[in-house]
Amino acid sequence: MEQEPSIQLSLEQQFNLRAFEEQIKGITLEQAQVLLSDLHRQLLVREAYFKHFIRQNLLGDPSPGID
Template identity: 40%
Template sequence: MDNATELILEQEFNLRNFEDQVQQMNLEQAQEYLVKLYQLMLVQKRVFQELMKREWNLNVDLASL
């Protein structure tokens, strides 16, 4: 795997901690968490797109990518 996509030790620890927390959730809590997580992923994607547009002086709509 590419080094850029591998987790560092601290991230692996955080992932394991997250797994433990998820295991303790009931179905409703897990579903609510997944929806919130997806919303945050969409916001993150939009922020990255806007930063790229500004950095590269692009006049295109990156939202369709």
């Protein structure tokens, strides 16, 4: 696993993390698998948005749409 960079979460992010941890304490294995799959999909979508933003705004690529 990659080592995370030394970036601190904001107080709001820390609060949201704690709330999420409390929320998932009692879920089943099946619910956890669905949640993990959904989170992974969201990370992939976020990555696609970042790539699109970089291509359009920093590299001047006029291609429409998000991969």
